[in-house]
Amino acid sequence: MEKESKNSAVVYVLSDSIGETGQQVAKAAISQFDAGKYETRRYPYITEKEQIRDILEEAREENVVIAYTIVIDELKDFLEERASEYNMKTVDLMTPLIDAIGEVVGRKPRKEAGLIRKLDEKYFKKVEAVEFAVKYDDGKDTRGIKRADIVLVGVSRTSKTPLSMYLAHKNLKVANVPLVPEVPPPDELFEVEPKKIIGLTTNPIKLNEVRQERLKALGLGDSANYASMDRILKEIEYAENLMKRLECPIIDVSNKAVEETAGIILEILQYKNEEF
Structure with a gap:
């Protein structure tokens, strides 16, 4: 099956929590493009490599960008490695900001999934x-x-x-x-x-x-x-x-x-x- 034309794209949003933050960022980015067919697909509660493997297999058939808000290093590394094999673009929405905050406050992040949901609850x-x-x-x-x-x-x-x-x-x-x-x-x-x-x-x-x-x-x-x-x-x-x-x-x-x-x-x- 051939991929869709270049004037269309799908942003896959993978998250180890609900994924709302990543999806809102993706939608904001998509809004900057006037023409073409764009959409987002959210995949929440990613906790296993097998989930990532299945999602990326599905994504191979499309013009896709993989955006993610996953903080567990093992899962992030697996996602990046597998996406690279498929020549997919990936965007880590969390790590740059987490690292910047860590440098400013002089503390290491907890790297625990779903903390914002726990705080909200x-x-x-x-x-x-x-x-x-x-x-x-x-x-x-x-x-x-x-x-x-x-x-x-x-x-x-x-x-x-x-x-x-x-x-x-x-x-x-x-x-x-x-x-x-x-x-x-x-x-x-x-x-x-x-x-x-x-x-x-x-x-x-x-x-x-x-x-x-x-x-x-x-x-x-x-x-x-x-x-x-x-x-x-x-x-x-x-x-x-x-x-x-x-x-x-x-x-x-x-x-x-x-x-x-x-x-x-x-x-x-x-x-x-x-x-x-």
């Missing part, structure tokens, strides 16, 4: 976790309790929301539920495994100070029932009794930074070996 997982924390903050929607990786429970001003957001940036879905004596706890709390629930408590004197400052920030007097010691003691007693019923771990956050409490939570729930 991690980023979107974090965004999803943050959105989850916002949606299921402060018991606004108890349906989140069953979907959460972690459920925080405690009285008002025990750092539930800051902790939820901090843990969300660790890619964990967190729901938090305020415990108030006059409000029955949601049924969902008793329908999930106790091991994913964390109870937060605090020193009543410390909580009194925090709540008084909160009232001042809102322009309210510090004599409101919300900050009274009797009310605080009642809330803490109620919350700790409920936590015992739930059989969940309890953390005293009195003198702990959010980061410290989060570290304890991750350790309790055995997330300490996860890569965040």
